[in-house]
Amino acid sequence: MDARAQRSARCVLIGAVDFAPSxxxxxxxxxxxxxxxxxxxxxxxxxxxxxxxxxxxxxxxxxxxxxxxxxxxxxxxxxxxxxxxxxxxxxxxxxxxxxxxxxxxxxxxxxxxxxxxxxxxxxxxxxxxxxxxxxxxxxxxxxAGEIRSAFAMTEPDVASSDATNIETRIRRDGDDYVIDGRKWWISGAADERCRIFIVMGKTSPDSDDTVSTHRRQSMILVPRDTPGLRIVRHLPTFGYQDQHGHSELVLDGVRVPASNILGEEGGGFAIAQARLGPGRIHHCMRLIGMAERALSLMVERAQARVAFGRPLADQGVVREQIALSRMEIEQARLLTLKTAWLIDEHGAKGAATEIAAIKVVVPRMACAVIDRAMQVHGGGAMSDDFPLAYFYAWARALRFADGPDEVHIRSVARQELKAHT
CATH class of the missing domain: 1.10.540.10 (Acyl-CoA dehydrogenase/oxidase, N-terminal domain)
Structure with missing residues (x-):
């Protein structure tokens, strides 16, 4: 079955899906x-x-x-x-x-x-x-919730949206691996309960023509207290310091046992794809809830706040903002539910296009809804009197996390073009 036929078949199947909760x-x-x-x-x-x-x-x-x-x-x-x-x-x-x-x-x-x-x-x-x-x-x-962890993939000196660019080196030395590199935006690292890092790096250099581009990366477990692992700084997001932090790390001659490798050497890229698929959809699910709360706050504010002799809820422009927000949330939720169903039926690989799509659609929707809620709240929305400023910072950051919008748009376009070739 060619790509267009597969896509058509999947669209027919989705029409028979019942999204009513079990x-x-x-x-x-x-x-x-x-x-x-x-x-x-x-x-x-x-x-x-x-x-x-x-x-x-x-x-x-x-x-x-x-x-x-x-x-x-x-x-x-x-x-x-x-x-x-x-x-x-x-x-x-x-x-x-x-x-x-x-x-x-x-x-x-x-x-x-x-x-x-x-x-x-x-x-x-x-x-x-x-x-x-x-x-x-x-x-x-x-x-058990006794410790926390971090995933160290992104690097400051390369475009990490392309995982094959990663420069951190993981070199075999007898019964150990030695790791050298620099990572940043490593979420959770500031929290002392973060006891283990999953580090992605190259076990085969780019100069090795005998190894394919997507088999040069590996993932390895690095405990927090390993000598040579150093947290350089904690990075704020729009001025906010997350409770668990987003940190920059240096790995300088970090030595861990060879048994710390995840999967097999050279399997890092495949593991990353398996890991990021469910992670992306979980982010989108939570973002929909965040947008729902922003809309709820917007409606409450519009009904309680009076301007020009009438509640804001009576102003046409505010009503339009409320209506647009409701429609956009519902659209994003339906696409997310479809994606969840596809993952259940066909695995993350079978839902790759939809996972890429929701990773663009949902954070953009959340940013738009939260931004409208901020407008209705006025200047107070930029303070900590309301949760909206933090919501916006988090939603905007998720247009970078797990791959920027442009990478996911590229993936969707590539699949669409393939279906019509």
């Missing part, structure tokens, strides 16, 4: 919503106050104690590790509405249920490619 999805979503309303949202003020007291101090990345309390409460409610189908029993389609609810409080809720990036992607990677020893040492404490 009984399990409904149950988990209802419980997640109750947990959000009863526990998470009321805890935001305590979380923010704890962090404000430590801002610009060495304790800036300390975990607010309320998060550990929420984690225990989530466990008691059976809301734990829901992102991993082999543990939760939820398909991607069933997990989607649960993840969306967690996006209403993107800083706290995902961690409270142990479904926060980059740990989810790292846990999936270890689950799929880790040895039994690697799983016991790192996956089990991650699944």
């Amino acid at each position: 009984a399990a999805a409904t149950d988990y979503t209802v419980r997640m919503r109750a947990f959000l309303d009863e526990r998470v949202l009321p805890a935001e003020a305590e979380y923010d106050a704890f962090r404000a007291q430590r801002r610009s101090t060495p304790q800036e990345w300390d975990l607010p104690p309320v998060v550990e309390t929420l984690k225990e409460q989530a466990r008691e409610r059976g809301l734990w590790n829901l992102f991993l189908p082999s543990l939760s029993g939820l398909s991607n389609l069933e997990y989607a509405p649960v993840a969306e609810v967690s996006g209403w409080s993107p800083v706290i809720a995902p961690e409270a249920i142990n479904c926060q990036a980059p740990d989810t992607g790292n846990m999936e990677t270890l689950h799929l490619f880790g040895t039994e020893a690697q799983k016991q040492e790192w996956l089990e404490p991650l699944l």
